[in-house]
Amino acid sequence: MIIVQYLIDAASVGGLYALTALGIGLIFGVIGLVNFAYGEYIMMGAYVILLSVGFDWPVVILFMLVYVTAMALLSELLVFRPVRNADPSTLMIVSFGLSYMIQYIYVMLFGSLTRTVNFLPLVNQAIEVGGVRIAGVNLLQISATLILTVALASFIKFTKLGYQMRAVSENPRMARMVGVNIHRVVAAAFVTSAVLAVTVSALFITQTGSMTPFFGTSLTLIGFVATVIGGLGSLVGCALGGFLVGFATTLLQLMLPPDLQPFRDAFVFAAVILVLLLRPGGLIVLSSNQERV
Amino acid sequence: MTLLGISGLEVFYGAVCALRDVTLSVGQGEIVALIGPNGAGKTSLLMAVAGIVKPRAGRIDFDGAELRDKQPEAIVAAGIAQVPESRDVFTKLTVHENLLIGASLRSDRAAIQADIERIEALFPRLAERRKQPAGLLSGGEQQMLAIGRAMMSRPRLLMLDEPSLGLAPVVTDAVFETIAGLQASGTTILLVEQNSERALSICHRAYLISAGAMVAGGTPDEIHAAGTVDAAYFGLMSNATGTQP
DSSP states (O other): OHHHHHHHHHHHHHHHHHHHHHHHHHHHHHHOOOOTTHHHHHHHHHHHHHHTTTSOHHHHHHHHHHHHHHHHHHIIIIIIGGGTTSOHHHHHHHHHHHHHHHHHHHHHHHOSSOEEOOOSHHHHOEEEETTEEEEHHHHHHHHHHHHHHHHHHHHHHHSHHHHHHHHHHHOHHHHHHTTOOHHHHHHHHHHHHHHHHHHHHHHHHHHHOEEOTTHHHHHHHHHHHHHHHTOTTOHHHHHHHHHHHHHHHHHHHHHSOTTTGGGHHHHHHHHHHHHHHHOTTOSOOOGGGGSOO | OEEEEEEEEEEEETTEEEEEEEEEEEETTOEEEEEOOTTSSHHHHHHHHHTSSOOSEEEEEETTEEOTTOOHHHHHHHTEEEEOTTOOOOTTSBHHHHHHHHTTTOOOHHHHHHHHHHHHHHOHHHHHTTTSBGGGSOHHHHHHHHHHHHHTTOOSEEEEEOTTTTOOHHHHHHHHHHHHHHHHTTOEEEEEESOHHHHHHHOSEEEEEETTEEEEEEOHHHHHHHTHHHHHHHTOGGGOOOBOO
16 A cells, blocks of 8 residues: 555656646747746745635636736746847856846745745545545646646647747747747747646645745756756656656655655755766657657 | 849848848849859848848848848748748658748638648648658758748748759759749749859849859849859959949
8 A cells, every 4th residue: 555655645746846847848948948937936826825815716826827927928028038049058047047036026025934825725635545645636736747748748739839839949040930920939938837837836835835935946956857857858758757756756755764854855866966977868768859849 | 123122231240241232133023043152142141131130231122111120020921931041941840830830920721721732732742741750851852841831921032042952953953943833923033042054044134142242143144244153153253344233
């Protein structure tokens, strides 16, 4: 039974990481931007939950979608678009700057102490089935990951915006020369990543119920690790990388002696370094890795 | 009637001058060739028309409207399509998607589908490979696809940059037949070619450009008579007297 419990926990944590990785991987795939401010979209979503206590959950989700999408679009319009043609390292530094700026604006507004909120308490209740504890939020996490990964992959593969995204990813100049409105395509990518961020935010807050202006950073970091392990650039690879990190984290939690458990993340990142030393191109090599989106 | 008019065009890359005081015109329904040696500035001229390179000076008029400060997608919308030298088909998109993306500015689904069928009839190889990634096509097939993709925006002016580059002679023949066919069906063509004999055999008028400046312009016979082609290609420019159109 402990195996089943482990699998559910791992898939649940992995799902959260996979969704984070997808949001980061999508933006990277389309415009080559490593967006460190992605975690701040998640964090800002959490504070929307804090501020909309008292509203029904669908209204709260709607507020989150509107606010986080607006913020993602604003960051693209005001920050990333002006440096669109800069080299990737410049883009990354810019996103670092944006990330810190948002974090400290939130420290000014809400202080740096942990705030708590009880979001979707019903979903968080665990039911016990034959010795295995399953919380609704675990199931939500797993199913949201599966549904959103499939939806995103289909969107990229089958829609007009999807093939335009792939074209912009491959050759932005030529895309403009056949009349693709590159700003609209990039905006669509930011909106999609904002929707993923809102999903992560809602699931994360349902599970933990607490937030600080800084909690986005650790998720971003894990999202990156998942993206890199998955072979930076393939969406399916991102999702699988996320699941893998989730499984590794949960397994370490289970196997490490209690004294070492607080240092779990050190072991996770050591494993990541090892993976990258052995397979610089990422652990998962799919044929779709050839595609950046 | 002049469809595309360029006057006094200057293009710089940093301090390097790529085009200096270039003036030319392309009339409605014509095939106009732009010939000259490697590095003469032919591609820079097309890129300036397409809005990818911003000129330092000069005018670019298309059908009576100034194009110079427009975005590339607005220039496509105005009716200009380009087949670039490197073809630049989207290798990870399927052949079909490459054609569809050429119609990005159109929303008339039925007409888009009809145009795709027309292009597939023109290039049967593209129909056979519809679902394959364009990166798997041969050089000649990629050239066909790049032409087809450009046609999907229903351009009034089609600019082709070195369409014969790297193609087998028999494939080159097919490409030039296609160009003649497109002109016959009403599309105006601006053709950039290093292969000057080939270009002069198909065009109505030609311009010879060398080291960023216009050297000669006129009908193919006039260009031949001026004897400037060989001079421009073989670096005997000091002896050549430029005849401006």
